[in-house]
Amino acid sequence: MAYTVGQVAKLAGVTIRTLHHYDEIGLLSPSGRTSAGYRRYDDADLQRLQLVLYYRELGFPLEEITAIIDDPAADPAAHLRRQHELLTVRMKRLQEMVTAIEFAMEASKLNIQLTPQERFEVFGDVDPEEHQAEAEQRWGDTDAYRESNRRVARYTKDDWLRHRAENEDWGRRIVALMASGAPADSPEAMDLAEEHRQIISRWFYECSYEGHTGLADMYLADERFTAYYENIAPGLAAYLNEAIHANAISRA
């Protein structure tokens, strides 16, 4: 079977210009031409094109692809292994970036302003292993995440204002309670912890008691979130953490 450029382009999902380019640089020259100078591609050309596109998708520069394909002594298994490694590295990098973005999104819900430094830390010397563990511990429940993002995407400015008002009201009440000297495991504190859980459930994602305690622990473990609550009132981060745990235990 013989194909014209246009046919090949459609088959392979590339533009004609791309095929011209590959011909120009000698990466993929059609096996023949018609008398009028039209390019004619045969099945072998198609196979080669598929290989080319495969390597291209893996991020190889075209020149290198030429070398790989044209080298008859090349070990295909070695290429596969190499590709696999490359992909793994890229996946890891992407995963880190996704984590960074999710962190930024979560932080923005609490109106925490990330400093450029913080935004930037994903590029720093952060140990990927540690980062991974941290991420899993923090946003392990990806379903909740997606759910949250779905909801948030539909919020209007008004919704945000109402959420903020609600949040601030809750904040004033828990600060007052803490100031009154009521212990963190008092019924009143637990009620406010429960309210906190329901605010999250209503606005972001279905928050279980277990997930709630995980969140509470993060408020203490991560200084950014600690700072957020400590900024409202000193001692609030620990107070809230304890109240959430007490609430989770008593309702379980």
Next chain:
Amino acid sequence: MAYTVGQVAKLAGVTIRTLHHYDEIGLLSPSGRTSAGYRRYDDADLQRLQLVLYYRELGFPLEEITAIIDDPAADPAAHLRRQHELLTVRMKRLQEMVTAIEFAMEASKLNIQLTPQERFEVFGDVDPEEHQAEAEQRWGDTDAYRESNRRVARYTKDDWLRHRAENEDWGRRIVALMASGAPADSPEAMDLAEEHRQIISRWFYECSYEGHTGLADMYLADERFTAYYENIAPGLAAYLNEAIHANAISRA
């Protein structure tokens, strides 16, 4: 504090040329110049640079970064969501390619020749959901995979020849047994299934009984592997599948 281009370049880990370029396109112009025309960057410039690099790392084109940073009304959350989606898509794509490569690696162990079509299928209209489920069912045990790859990477040509000889010997014996009319759940068939499991364990990765039955099912479910065994002897794929299951049950 004021910094020269060179200092900023070292601090931020970019080249001087990059800073010149950002100045040229108006993405990041230093807040001042010395009388001699030297660029002078201050702390605010550094902050802006970090933001720029952050968005750049996330894959935004420079022009868009300019718009994002310079537009005070822009919704950063919307950008984050968008970028999160983009990254997710890219991750999915990479994951599919990893799966395809792992498939190719597994196939090459059995000396199955993949056609370019098959190599190419990752670009096709394969339903990602289905693909994902298939991949999980197939190579769920990633540890086994890594282990296998580690070992295989050290094999010499001699190792491969010995493995092949061993494999072919086993093949001849199971074909003979099947031809003799012995049922697939006979002790002899189960012994050969067990031997099959041990060959895998010895050469590739620690193969549990459970993993072995999973593999056996794949031999029937995936036509490429089915074809491999059917090519040795008609009916062998089903016969081996049954023998492996019988063996797993009896040894459990």
Next chain:
DNA sequence: GCTTGACCCTCACGTAGCGGCAGGCGGGAG
């Protein structure tokens, strides 16, 4: 046989995000 429209050809310049030079000035140390 002729037109029409879809297809093909070859230049050839434009794009992003810089890399890397040339040719020339500035600035602090010895």
Next chain:
DNA sequence: CTCCCGCCTGCCGCTACGTGAGGGTCAAGC
């Protein structure tokens, strides 16, 4: 005063094509 390092402004080069311009070709319909 010299030396060398750092800075400056062009400006051309690179990859992997996109996007025309200007013109030939092919199959179908009239």
